[in-house]
Amino acid sequence: xxxxxxxxxxEKKWQKIWDEGKCFKTPDESDKPKYYALSMFPxxxxxxxxxxxxxxxxxxxxxxxxxxxxxxxxxxxxxDSFGLPAENAAMKHNxxxxxxxxxxxxxxxxxxxxxxxxxxxDREVTTCKPDxxxxxxxxxxxxxxxxxxxxxxAAVNWCNECGTVLANEQVIDGKCWRCDxxxxxxxxxxxxxxxxxxxxVLLEDLDKLxxxxxxxxxxxxxxxxxxxxxxxxxxxxxxxxxxxKEVPVYTTRPDTVHGITYLVVAPEYxxxxxxxxxxNKQAVEEYRANARKMTEIERLSxxxxxxxxxxGTHCKNPFTGEIFPLWTxxxxxVEYGTGAVMAVPTHDTRDYDFAKKYNLxxxxxxxxxxxxxxxxKEAYIDEGVLINSGEFNGxxxxxxxxxxxxxxxxxxxxxxxxxxRLRDWLISRQRYWGAPIPVVYCDKCGIVxxxxxxxxxxxxxxxxxxxxxxxPITTSPTFKDTVCPVCGGHATRETDTMDxxxxxxxxxxxxxxxxxxxxxxxxxxxxxxxxxxxxxxxxEHAILHLLYSRFFTKALRDCxxxxxxxxxxxxxxxGMVLKDGAKMSKSKGNTVDPDEIFENYGADTxxxxxxxxxxxxxxxxxxxxxxxxxxxxxxxxxRLISTNQDNxxxxxxLNSSLEKSNDDLVRTVHIAIKGITNDISNDFQFNTxxxxxxxxxxxxxxxxxxxxNLNDEDKxxxxxxxxxxxxxxxxxxxxxxxxxxxxxxxxxxxxEQEWCKWDENLAKASSITLVVQVNGKVKxxxxxxxxxxxxxxxxxxxxxxxxxxxxxxxxxxxTIVVPKKLVNIVVK
Numbered sequence: 001x002x003x004x005x006x007x008x009x010x011e012k013k014w015q016k017i018w019d020e021g022k023c024f025k026t027p028d029e030s031d032k033p034k035y036y037a038l039s040m041f042p043x044x045x046x047x048x049x050x051x052x053x054x055x056x057x058x059x060x061x062x063x064x065x066x067x068x069x070x071x072x073x074x075x076x077x078x079x080d081s082f083g084l085p086a087e088n089a090a091m092k093h094n095x096x097x098x099x100x101x102x103x104x105x106x107x108x109x110x111x112x113x114x115x116x117x118x119x120x121x122d123r124e125v126t127t128c129k130p131d132x133x134x135x136x137x138x139x140x141x142x143x144x145x146x147x148x149x150x151x152x153x154a155a156v157n158w159c160n161e162c163g164t165v166l167a168n169e170q171v172i173d174g175k176c177w178r179c180d181x182x183x184x185x186x187x188x189x190x191x192x193x194x195x196x197x198x199x200x201v202l203l204e205d206l207d208k209l210x211x212x213x214x215x216x217x218x219x220x221x222x223x224x225x226x227x228x229x230x231x232x233x234x235x236x237x238x239x240x241x242x243x244x245k246e247v248p249v250y251t252t253r254p255d256t257v258h259g260i261t262y263l264v265v266a267p268e269y270x271x272x273x274x275x276x277x278x279x280n281k282q283a284v285e286e287y288r289a290n291a292r293k294m295t296e297i298e299r300l301s302x303x304x305x306x307x308x309x310x311x312g313t314h315c316k317n318p319f320t321g322e323i324f325p326l327w328t329x330x331x332x333x334v335e336y337g338t339g340a341v342m343a344v345p346t347h348d349t350r351d352y353d354f355a356k357k358y359n360l361x362x363x364x365x366x367x368x369x370x371x372x373x374x375x376x377k378e379a380y381i382d383e384g385v386l387i388n389s390g391e392f393n394g395x396x397x398x399x400x401x402x403x404x405x406x407x408x409x410x411x412x413x414x415x416x417x418x419x420x421r422l423r424d425w426l427i428s429r430q431r432y433w434g435a436p437i438p439v440v441y442c443d444k445c446g447i448v449x450x451x452x453x454x455x456x457x458x459x460x461x462x463x464x465x466x467x468x469x470x471x472p473i474t475t476s477p478t479f480k481d482t483v484c485p486v487c488g489g490h491a492t493r494e495t496d497t498m499d500x501x502x503x504x505x506x507x508x509x510x511x512x513x514x515x516x517x518x519x520x521x522x523x524x525x526x527x528x529x530x531x532x533x534x535x536x537x538x539x540e541h542a543i544l545h546l547l548y549s550r551f552f553t554k555a556l557r558d559c560x561x562x563x564x565x566x567x568x569x570x571x572x573x574x575g576m577v578l579k580d581g582a583k584m585s586k587s588k589g590n591t592v593d594p595d596e597i598f599e600n601y602g603a604d605t606x607x608x609x610x611x612x613x614x615x616x617x618x619x620x621x622x623x624x625x626x627x628x629x630x631x632x633x634x635x636x637x638x639r640l641i642s643t644n645q646d647n648x649x650x651x652x653x654l655n656s657s658l659e660k661s662n663d664d665l666v667r668t669v670h671i672a673i674k675g676i677t678n679d680i681s682n683d684f685q686f687n688t689x690x691x692x693x694x695x696x697x698x699x700x701x702x703x704x705x706x707x708x709n710l711n712d713e714d715k716x717x718x719x720x721x722x723x724x725x726x727x728x729x730x731x732x733x734x735x736x737x738x739x740x741x742x743x744x745x746x747x748x749x750x751x752e753q754e755w756c757k758w759d760e761n762l763a764k765a766s767s768i769t770l771v772v773q774v775n776g777k778v779k780x781x782x783x784x785x786x787x788x789x790x791x792x793x794x795x796x797x798x799x800x801x802x803x804x805x806x807x808x809x810x811x812x813x814x815t816i817v818v819p820k821k822l823v824n825i826v827v828k
Contacts, residue, residue, distance in 0.1 A: 001641070001642045001645045001740070001743035001744075002642065003639070003642050003643070004635075004638070004639075004642075005634060005635045005638035005639070005736070007601065007602025007603070007604055007605065007634070007735065007736070008598075008599070008602060010735050010736065010738075010739040011114070011116065011598075011602055011603055011604070011735040013739075014116070014734075014735050014738050014739065015113050015114065015116065015735075018116075019113060019121075022121075022122065023749060023751075024075065024118040024119060024120050024121075025120050025122055026072065026073065026074045026075070026076075026120045026123070027072065028525060028528070028529075030072035032070055032071055032072040033070070033071055033072065034071065034072050034073075034074065034528060034529060034533075035063075035066040035067075035071035035072070035073045035074070035533050035534075036073075036074045036529050036530065036531070036532045036533045036534075037059050037062050037063040037066065037073060037074070037075045037532075037533065037534045037536075038059065038074075038075070038076070038508060038511070038532045038534070038535050038536070038568075039055050039056050039058075039059040039077070039535075039536045039537060040055070040535070040536070040537030040538070040541060040545070041077065041078045041079060041080050041125075041504070041507060042079065042080065042108065043079075043080045043081070043083060043085070044079050044080075044081050044101055044104040044105045044108055045085060045104065046104045046107065046108070047107065047108065047111065047593070047594075047595075048108055048111045048112070048115075048594050049577075049584065049591065049594070050577040050584060050591075050592050050594065050610070050622065051538070051576060051577050051584070052594075053115065053577075053594050053606060053607075053610055054574055054577055054610045054611075054616075054620060055536055055537060055538070055574055056112065056115065056117055057115070057117075057606075057607045057610050057611060058536050058572070058574055058611070058616050058684065058686070059075070059534070059536045060075070060115075060116075060117045060118055060607075060731070060734075061607075061611070061680070061684075061686065061731040061732055062534055062536075062680075062684065063075035063118055064118055064730065064731035064734070064751060065680050065731050065755070067118075067751070068727070068730070068731070068751070068753065068754060068755035069754075069755045070754070070755075074120065074123075074511065074512075074529055075118055075119055075120060076119060076120050076123040076124070076125075076511040076514070077112065077117070077119040077121070077123075077124060078123075078124050078125035078126060078127070078507055078510075078511070079101075079105055079124075079125070079126045079127065079128075080127055080500065080503065080504050080507070081101050081105065081126050081127050081128040081129075082127050082128045082133075082433055082434045082435065082497075082500045082503055083433060083434075083500045084431065084433070086100050086101050086433050087431055087432055087433040087465075087472075090432075090433070090465045091465050091466065091472075094465055094466055095465070096461070096465075097432070097433045097465075098128065101128055105126065111594060111595065111598075114598050114603055115594075115598075115603050115606070115607070116603050116604070116607070116734040116735055118734075118751070122514070122515070123511050123514040123515075124514070125507055125510050125511065125514050127435075127500070127503035127504070127507065128433070130456045130458060131517065132503070132507075132510065133435040133436075133456055133503065134455045134456035135510070135520040135521075136435045136498065136502060136503050136506070137435060137436070137437075137438040137450070137455050137456055137457060138452060138455055138520055139502075139506060139520065139552075139556070140437065140438060140498070140502070141438060141449050141450070141452060141455075142556075142559050142561070143193060143555060143559075144439075144449055145449075146555070146558070146559060147194070148193060148194045148197060148555060149191065149192070149193055149194070150191075150192055150194065151189055151190065151191050151192070151447065152189070152190065152192060153187050153188070153189055153190070154187065154188065154190045154192070154426060155185050155186070155187055155268055155334065155335075156185070156186055156187075156188055156190065156426070157171050157183050157184075157185065158183065158184050158185070158186035158188070159176040159179065159181060159183050160181065160184070160469065161176065161179045161181040161468065161469065162176060162179055162181075162468070162469070163430060163467075163468065163469035163470040163471065164429070164430040164431055164471065165188070165190075165428070165429060165430055166183060171183045174293040174294055174298075182293060183293060184292045184293060185268065185291075185292035185293075188428070190426050190428040190496075191426070191427050191428045191437060191494075191496065191498075192424040192425060192426055192427065193424065193425040193427055193502075193551075194424050194425075195422065195424055195425045195547075195548070195551050196420060196422055196423065196424050198551050198554055198555065199224055199226065199420045199422050200226070201554060202220070202224055202422075202547065202550055202551060202554070203220075203221060203224045203226055205550075205554075205565060205566060206220060206221060208565070208566060209566060209568075209571070211569050211570030211571060212568075212570070212571045213571065213573060213617070215539075215542075215573075216539070216542045216546070216571060216573060219542045219543055220542070220543060220546065220547055222421075223421065223422060223543045223547065224420060224421065224422045224547075225419075225420055225421020225422060226418065226419075226420055226421075227252050227418070227419050227420075227421075228252065228416075228417075228418055228419075229250060229251050229252035229253070229254065229416075229417055229418075229419060230250070230251060230254045230401075230404075230405040230408065230414055230415065230416055230417055231248050231249065231250050231251075231338065231414060231415050231417045232248070232249055232251065232254070232257065232318070232342070232408055232413060232414045233246045233247070233248045233249075233318070233413045233414065234246060234247045234248075234249060234263060234315040234316065234317065234318065234342070235315060235316045235318065236275065236313060236314070236315055236326075237313075237314050237315065237316050237323060238313050238314055239274060239275055239313050240274065240276075240277055240278065240313070241274070243271075243274040244271045244274045244275055246315075247263060247265065247271075247275075247315055247326070247338075247340050248338045248340065249263065249337070249338055249340045249341065249342045250336075250337030250338050250340075250417055250419055251337075251341075251342055252419075253344065253347070253348070253401070254400070254401045254404045254405045254408075254414075255365075255366065255386065255397040255398070255400040255401045255404060256344040256347045256348075256365055256366065256397075257317070257319055257342065257344075257404060258317075258319055258320055258363070258365045258386075258388060258389040258390065258392075259344040259345075259346055259347060259362075259363045259364065259365035259366075259388070260317055260322075260324055260342045260343060260344055260363075261324055261343060261344070261345060261355065261360055261361045261362060261363055262324050262325050262326070262327055262343045262355070262360050263315050263324060263325075263326050263327070263340060263341070263342055263343060264308065264326075264327050264328065264329045264331070264332045264340065264341045264343055264354075265311075265326065265327075265328050265332060265339060265340045265341075266328070266330075266332040266333055266334040266339045266340070267287065267288040267291035267292070267328050267329075267330055267332075267334075268288075268291075268334040268339070269328070269332075269334055269339045269340065270334075270339070272284070272288070272311070272328060275311050275313050275326055276311045276312060276313070277311065277312030277313060279312060280309070280310060280311055280312035283309045284309055284311060284328060287307075287308070287309045287328060287330075288328070291330040294330060296333060299330045299331060299333070305353075305357070306329060306330070306331045306350060306353060306354045306357070307329065307330060308327045308328055308329030308330070308354065308358070309327065309328060310325055310326070310327050311325075311326045311327060311328060312326075313325075313326045314326060318408070318411070318413045319390070319404070319407075319408075320390070325360075327343075329341075329354065331350060331354075335423055336419075336421065337419055343355070343360075344363075344365070345360065345362045345375075345379065346362045346363060346364045346365065346366075346375040346379055346380060347365065347366055347375075347379055347380055347381060348379055348381070349378070349379050349381065351379070352375070352378065352379035362375060363388060364380070364387065364388065365386060365387060365388050365389050366380060366383075366384040366385070366386060366387070366397050367380070367384050367385060367386075367387045368380070368382065368384045369384070369385060383396070383397055383398060384396075384397055385397065386400050392404060425499075425501075425548065425551075426499070427498050427499040427501075427502055428496040428498075428499075429496060429497050429498065429499055430470070430471045430495075430496055431471055431497055432459070432463060432465070432471055432472040432473050432497065433459075433497070434497030434498050434499070434500060435497055435498045435502065435503060436456075436457040436458070436459060436473075436493070436494070436497055436498075437457075437494040437496050437497065437498055438450035438455060438456075438457045438494075439493075439494045440482055440484060440485070440491040440492060440493050440494065441491060441492050441493075441494070442484035442486065442487060442489060442490075442491040443489070443490070444484070444487050444489055445484055445486045445487050445489075445491075448484055448485060448486050448491065450485065451485050454485070457493070459473070460473060460476035460478060460479040462476050462477060462478055462479075463475050463476045463479075471495055471496075471497075473495045473497070474495050479493060479495070480492050480493050480495060481493075501544060501545065501548050502548075504545055504548075504549075505545070505548040505549045505551070505552040506549070506552050506556070508530070508532055508535075508549070508567060508568075509521055509526050509530065509553075509556075509562070509567075511529075512525045512526045512528070512529040512530060513525045513526065520561070521561075523561060523562060523563075526561075526562050527562060527563045527564065530562065530564055530567065531553075531564050531566055531567050531568060531569045532567060532568045532569060533569050533570060534569070534570045534572065535567075535568040535570065535571050535572070536571075536572045536573075536574060536616075537571075537572075537573065537574070538573060538574065538576075539573040539575075542573060546568070546571075549567050549568070550566060550567060552567075553565065553566060553567040572616060572617065572684065573617060574616045574617060575614065575616070575617055575618045575619035575620055576619045576620070577610075577619075577620050577622060578619050578620065578621045578622065579591075579592065579621070579622040580621075581621065584622070592622055594606065597627065601627060601628075601630075601631045602631070602634075602735070603734075603735065604634055604732070604733040604734065604735050604736050605627060605630050605631045605634055606627075607732055607733065607734070608630045608633070608634065608690060608732055608733060609626055609627050609629075609630040611686035611687065611689070611690055611732065612626065612630060612686075612687055612690040613626060613687060614687055615683070615684075615685055615686075615687055616684055616686060633693075633694065633697070634733060634736060636697060636701075637697055637725070637729070637733070637736065638736060638740075640697060640700060640701065640722065640725075641722060641726070641740045641743075641744070642743075644704075644718060644722060645743065645744065647710055647715045647718055647719070648715075648718065648719045648722055648723070648744055649715065649716070649719045650719070650723065650744060650745055650746060652715075652716045652717075652719035652720050652723070653716055654666065654716055654717065654720055655713060655716075658713065658717065659713065661703060661706060661707075662713060662714065662717040664703075664765070664767075665699065665700070665703045665717055665721055666717060666720065666721075666762060667762050667763070667764065667765055668696065668699045668721075668765075669696065669720060669721050669724050669725075670758045670759055670762040670763040671758075671763050671764065671765070672692050672695065672696040672724070672725075672728065673724060673728065673756045673757070673758040673763070674758040674760075674763040675688075675692050676689050676692050676693075676728050677755070677756075677758070679692070680731075686732075689732075690732070693725075693728070693729055693732075696721075696725055696728070697725065699721075700718075700721050700722065700725065703718075703721075704718070723744075724756050726740050726741060726744075726750060727750065727753055727755065727756050728756060730750045730751060730753075734751070737750050738750050738751065741753075764786060765786050767783050767784060767785055767786055768783075768784060768785075768786050768820050768821075769781050769782070769783060770782045770783075770784045770793060770796065770797065770821075770822065770823065771821065771822035771823075772797045772800060772802075772803055772822065772823050772825070773822060773823070773824040773825065774803065774806055774807065774824075774825050774827060775824075775825075775826055775827060776824060779802060779803060779806055780797075780800050780802045780803055782796060782797070782800060784796055786820070790817045790819055793817055793819075793820075793823055794815050794817055794823055796823075797815070797823035797825060798812075798815070798825065803825065807825065807827050810827040810828065811827060811828055812825060812826070812827050813826045813827060813828055814826050
């Protein structure tokens with residue numbers, strides 16, 4: 001064994017051995033219990049960043065720890081490889097996005113292997129490959145058969161310059177994030193997945209997810225946004241031509257209905273043109289045009305001053321007979337409720353601000369009897385009793401909600417209604433680099449799904465990536481025209497592709513049977529491996545990816561493809577990697593290249609450091625000094641092993657009775673085994689694991705410093721300590737420990753060895769340091785046996801020569817004993 005530590009040399013050696021020997025291949029059949037450890041798979045953007053390194057190292061340590069503890073561990077990797085960046089690169093360089101993607105995957109694969117991750121590479125999946133998206137298309141068809149996929153007209157963010165739909169997040173200040181041109185709302189015929197069909201069960205089953213953080217569950221519950229309220233129908237009294245008879249409104253505040261002073265409809269409301277008078281038409285159209293340039297996020301922002309214009313028409317309140325005006329305002333969303341809002345300025349902050357701005361009337365209908373308010377300065381939004389509400393006066397507003405709705409139901413102008421914030425999932429994308437939607441359009445037969453035996457519908461290669469204003473797919477001369485599979489007549493293919501979230505909503509299932517070319521996955525295999533026991537990824541995926549994956553699991557269960565309800569049993573959302581207190585980004589110039597760390601310090605140093613500073617759920621602040629410190633620590637570990645190589649025996653035997661210093665070291669090792677095991681098992685507190693590594697190494701060095709010449713018992717104890725240290729460090733310093741294990745004569749891999757066990761009787765110190773205080777101030781420290789009673793501690797403290805001298809001539813008022821820690825003697 002070389003005296004000095006050369007990580008680059010040993011890491012390349014073992015990566016080659018592991019790769020060629022497929023050392024981390026996972027058998028489907030085993031007598032061991034299964035454990036499925038999974039990191040959220042990466043988008044192949046080109047190079048790993050430190051967020052990747054942290055995520056994958058965390059999961060790798062978990063996987064290795066579980067394997068050492070007797071589990072058959074599935075730990076796969078793949079690529080979320082469809083998406084806009086590849087298409088953008090293709091358009092910029094007139095290159096095939098597949099080539100760009102494949103090159104990035106090859107480079108990132110090399111980096112992942114350099115990190116020493118224990119992946120079963122035979123299960124690798126790549127979502128942009130036909131052997132994967134064939135089954136994405138097949139799953140689309142199963143959902144279509146189940147009535148969970150449909151097509152309808154929908155308003156989208158549309159960039160004319162790019163010719164594509166943009167997500168809300170891709171619209172910045174009303175402009176396209178890519179070309180900076182103005183974005184408009186446009187109605188297109190789009191494909192949707194009916195996720196709202198599962199809204200209730202997605203919400204209710206959050207209670208089953210005991211291994212998820214409350215923050216993530218709350219975020220999902222808020223996104224689903226279940227609310228109980230009512231729909232009231234307000235008659236229109238003066239619509240031009242009398243085309244619109246009523247405006248239905250959904251509200252969660254029926255108790256405030258007597259306080260309505262105006263009504264708002266969304267700029268995209270279906271009947272807005274029919275509700276607009278000729279003299280108001282120009283102002284309304286200009287307002288609607290401006291509203292189309294804003295995202296939903298901008299329209300709902302509490303920071304933004306709300307705006308609107310009157311339509312010129314009026315509605316009647318069926319409860320009071322009062323007439324009030326109709327407005328359009330951009331804070332009303334056509335997708336929520338009915339697209340109309342009843343405005344009660346005295347009891348809603350948003351309505352209050354709007355009414356104040358446009359000098360609209362206000363009417364108080366809820367009051368706190370002990371502290372009445374006229375709502376001159378702000379809306380009253382707390383509970384109270386009803387006033388100015390006719391027959392409901394004096395009723396608590398919480399009780400009035402039901403009573404008022406019951407009256408509307410009885411008289412035929414209202415109904416109870418449960419509403420969800422969650423909307424159906426729009427999956428159409430007017431882009432090239434995605435899974436083609438497997439349907440055709442026939443003039444005779446209408447929409448026809450592609451037969452399953454004709455899958456996959458392949459992406460065409462004969463496209464023009466320089467095209468502007470439409471999807472490159474539409475430029476293919478061979479793709480669009482086809483034959484209807486029903487009547488045999490002419491048909492055209494759908495040219496939209498699927499949202500990449502569809503691909504990532506089921507990939508964890510494919511890992512169970514990744515190379516199956518006959519079916520999406522074997523039901524037996526997927527039921528064996530799933531659900532995922534531990535899922536690790538960023539908090540930024542807390543809503544969409546996790547919600548879509550939960551939906552897919554439930555929908556595929558109902559299709560008879562699997563037998564479980566939830567995809568991920570336990571979820572760990574790791575914090576970000578920061579530098580100088582800020583998130584790493586190229587624009588800030590504060591990124592750290594993993595390749596440089598591997599080259600200068602080795603992957604084991606990167607793994608050790610990325611776990612050392614913070615619990616995994618918290619943000620981690622990068623420190624160059626910290627990296628250097630971890631590298632020096634691993635050098636110290638290496639020297640401890642290399643300088644003692646001749647004294648270390650793998651088949652060590654410990655006597656039942658040991659010399660005191662040897663007994664103390666054995667106890668220190670058992671304490672370390674217990675502490676490290678518990679820290680990994682309980683919430684993966686890897687930062688304290690690393691601290692315990694340091695404590696153990698220091699303890700061995702301190703012990704050895706007092707042992708210039710080792711006898712046989714010493715060598716046995718040293719062997720126990722160092723072998724235990726190697727095994728305990730093996731999930732983190734994967735290359736160093738593998739090399740050390742083999743240099744010491746170990747057979748097989750250190751990563752195949754059983755995890756260390758501790759003896760509860762030995763996992764505590766044989767002695768403790770008793771702190772003795774006089775009137776609360778430390779005056780002495782005494783070494784005593786760990787098992788002594790409180791009375792013996794008290795007697796030992798009082799018998800101390802130092803304490804006797806300090807308390808001579810004084811009266812002991814009382815003696816306070818904190819078991820196994822201190823004795824405080826109170827004197828006067």
